[in-house]
Amino acid sequence: xxxxxxxxxxxxxxxxxxxxxxxxxxxxxxxxxxxxxxxxxxxxxxxxxxxxxxxxxxxxxxxxxxxxxxxxxxxxxxxxxxxxxxxxxxxxxxxxxxxxxxxxxxxxxxxxxxxxxxxxxxxxxxxxxxxxxxxxxxxxxxxxxxxxxxxxxxxxxxxxxxxxxxxxxxxxxxxxxxxxxxxxxxxxxxxxxxxxxxxxxxxxxxxxxxxxxxxxxxxxxxxxxxxxxxxxxxxxxxxxxxxxxxxxxxxxxxxxxxxxxxxxxxxxxxxxxxxxxxxxxxxxxxxxxxxxxxxxxxxxx
Numbered sequence: 001x002x003x004x005x006x007x008x009x010x011x012x013x014x015x016x017x018x019x020x021x022x023x024x025x026x027x028x029x030x031x032x033x034x035x036x037x038x039x040x041x042x043x044x045x046x047x048x049x050x051x052x053x054x055x056x057x058x059x060x061x062x063x064x065x066x067x068x069x070x071x072x073x074x075x076x077x078x079x080x081x082x083x084x085x086x087x088x089x090x091x092x093x094x095x096x097x098x099x100x101x102x103x104x105x106x107x108x109x110x111x112x113x114x115x116x117x118x119x120x121x122x123x124x125x126x127x128x129x130x131x132x133x134x135x136x137x138x139x140x141x142x143x144x145x146x147x148x149x150x151x152x153x154x155x156x157x158x159x160x161x162x163x164x165x166x167x168x169x170x171x172x173x174x175x176x177x178x179x180x181x182x183x184x185x186x187x188x189x190x191x192x193x194x195x196x197x198x199x200x201x202x203x204x205x206x207x208x209x210x211x212x213x214x215x216x217x218x219x220x221x222x223x224x225x226x227x228x229x230x231x232x233x234x235x236x237x238x239x240x241x242x243x244x245x246x247x248x249x250x251x252x253x254x255x256x257x258x259x260x261x262x263x264x265x266x267x268x269x270x271x272x273x274x275x276x277x278x279x280x281x282x283x284x285x286x287x288x289x290x291x292x293x294x295x296x297x298x299x300x301x
Contacts, residue, residue, distance in 0.1 A: 004041040007125040011035050011109075011116035012151035013184070013298055014265050015273065016217040016236055017160075019200045019244065021145040026161050026214035028174070028221060029147045030298040031154040034109035036121035040129055041103040048098075050083055053107040060112075067098045082141075086126060089140040093132040113190045115270030120148030135167060144197060156301040159217065175300040178226040184264075184271045184297055185283055186290035187253070196266035200244070209243050230260040230275050237262050257282065 010031035017027025034055075043049070046068055052061040063080045070088045090097050106125075110116050119142050127134035134149045147160040150169045157174035160167065176182070216236045223229035237248040237260070249272055250261040259276035273294070274283075280291055294300070 004039045005129070007038045007040070007129055009035050009038075009117075009121035009124045009152040010154065010299070011118075012120060012148040013116065013271065014147060016220050016233075017147075017213055018263065018265055018267070019196075019240060020209055020213040021147055021160065021162060022197065022200065023205050023210055024162050025210045026159055026217045027145075027147055028157065028217050029151050029154075029160050030157050030174075030294075030300070031151040032110070032116050032297055033299055034116065034297070035152075036109065036118060036125070037107045038125045038129070039105045039107075041105075043101040043103050045101045046098075047101045048087060049101075049103045051103075051105045052079075053105065054112060055108050055110055067101060070098075086123070086137070086141050089137055090126060090130050090132055093136055093140070094130060097130040097132070114186060115190060115193070115265060117148050117151065119193075121152055124149050124152035142194060144193065154299070156299050159221070161214075172221060173301045174221055175295075176223065176226075176229065178229065179295050179300065180293065181226055181259075181275050181277055182229075182294040183274050183277070183280070184292045184294060185274060185288050186271055187249075188288065188290075190270065193266050203243070206243060209239065212239055226275060233260045233262050233273070233275075240267075253286075254279075254283075 011034055013030045013032060015028040015030060017025045021027040048065040048067060050063050050065065051059055054060045061079050063083065065084055065087060070084065070091050108118060112118050123138050123141060124134050127137045135146050138144060138146055138149055145162045146167045150158055150160050150167060157172050159170040159172055213236065216232055219232045220229065223232055237250065241248045244267065246267055249263050254261045257279050259274060259279060261272055261274045264271045264273055283291060
């Protein structure tokens with residue numbers, strides 16, 4: 001058997017286009033500096049032994065999968081079920097994927113509650129290693145727009161659009177001169193992306209929403225002043241909030257703060273983007289201890 005092989009994937013943040021990206025809106029997405037590393041070591045047994053390591057170096061999950069019985073699993077541990085279903089989907093997409101067993105170690109560089117892409121880095125890495133299409137594997141497992149899969153391999157900011165003929169990814173320059181006034185705050189709760197997607201797709205599609213969000217994404221990238229960026233992001237937040245019939249976090253969690261606050265990804269949890277360094281002391285007083293500069297967490301250009 002050969003030596004271990006390593007695959008590394010970046011995490012992700014969706015800055016604009018949340019929810020609407022599912023229906024084809026243009027979205028701005030950033031790969032994160034932190035990601036997940038996977039070590040694949042071949043073994044002679046017809047099994048996959050999986051070990052997951054958290055950002056503190058502690059094993060939080062391990063499991064043994066029988067390659068002879070890879071079928072979608074409806075029972076048992078949730079993590080084992082997800083992985084088992086992924087392996088079954090890989091076998092469907094590439095019947096020659098598992099010619100022998102593997103010991104696989106997945107090591108996260110970020111807190112798995114942060115929502116930065118523990119699932120998308122997993123899908124992208126497995127797809128690459130076992131020679132299947134990552135977007136097809138995503139569709140057969142977690143679902144979603146695919147922007148997070150595009151971020152996994154991106155070396156900088158991207159514009160992403162989901163189309164009937166496949167994903168469109170444009171690598172762009174995005175590093176605002178006012179980036180030192182842009183921050184991320186963890187909202188102290190993890191959101192279930194699949195549930196959020198389900199709730200959004202239950203609503204009627206809105207071509208008007210798609211057009212508005214696409215235009216705002218372009219305006220956001222083009223903004224050359226902090227005030228312009230804030231104005232565009234605030235309009236984006238209001239439009240999405242109206243469509244979802246949900247109050248923006250600026251009106252609930254951060255009422256009275258200066259600048260702009262914008263939910264990222266599934267509304268209600270994970271990270272929010274905000275402007276103005278002057279907000280940090282009051283956020284810490286409110287109990288938000290995880291605050292990072294945008295350039296501290298994300299790959300800008």
